[in-house]
């Protein structure tokens with residue numbers, strides 16, 4: 001499904017990713033863990049075309065998408081729910097969701113039933129249904145986070161990138177987000193997950209990569225990393 005080889009990326013003069021290679025098989029959940037500044041968000045941005053990789057290949061369904069802009073990447077089937085509240089603040093909740101399906105509406109992706117998928121998003125996120133006509137900019141931080149996730153799903157993506165979906169959420173809502181990730185996994189949605197709650201991420205993932213200073217330090221089945229004393233001591237303290 002997604003195959004990343006020797007990915008280099010950074011900002012200005014600074015290279016942050018120094019040659020990452022990893023893959024996300026179809027139907028699986030893969031998590032990237034690592035301390036602050038390791039390069040997790042930069043990896044997500046490079047995959048989704050928010051920043052331009054400086055080297056390497058990113059193959060999605062066999063096609064190299066490295067260097068495509070974010071719209072073109074979405075047309076190839078990759079949806080990104082970015083860190084922070086990246087919704088369209090002056091549009092309603094419902095219109096934000098519909099825009100997530102834009103490549104389907106223009107024929108760049110198979111159309112399917114957009115209205116039914118919007119209803120499904122409201123079923124996954126009942127708080128959004130109650131606020132469907134509210135302007136997205138007036139939602140709480142947590143609600144905006146859920147809207148970003150719902151909007152990404154509206155692409156019917158081949159792979160969903162979730163960057164810190166629980167950021168800024170109250171503990172009850174964090175649980176809710178992980179429940180939704182588990183449900184999506186049962187539906188065989190392929191996901192790449194970055195989470196501050198590394199233990200919870202390892203609990204839901206099939207496979208994990210540990211990033212350190214822009215390089216992959218360890219990788220393995222998530223359950224194995226979760227119980228590895230060295231990994232726990234170095235990366236999972238407190239979570």
Ligand code: ATP
Nearest residue numbers: 011012014016034035036037038039040041042043
């Ligand atoms: P965190 O868990 O703290 O979000 P992360 O693993 O996601 O960490 P990144 O956000 O990818 O790490 O940051 C990696 C490095 O890139 C850091 O040194 C950071 O300061 C730098 N960086 C991130 N975004 C930018 C930017 N827009 N411009 C310049 N440098 C950046």
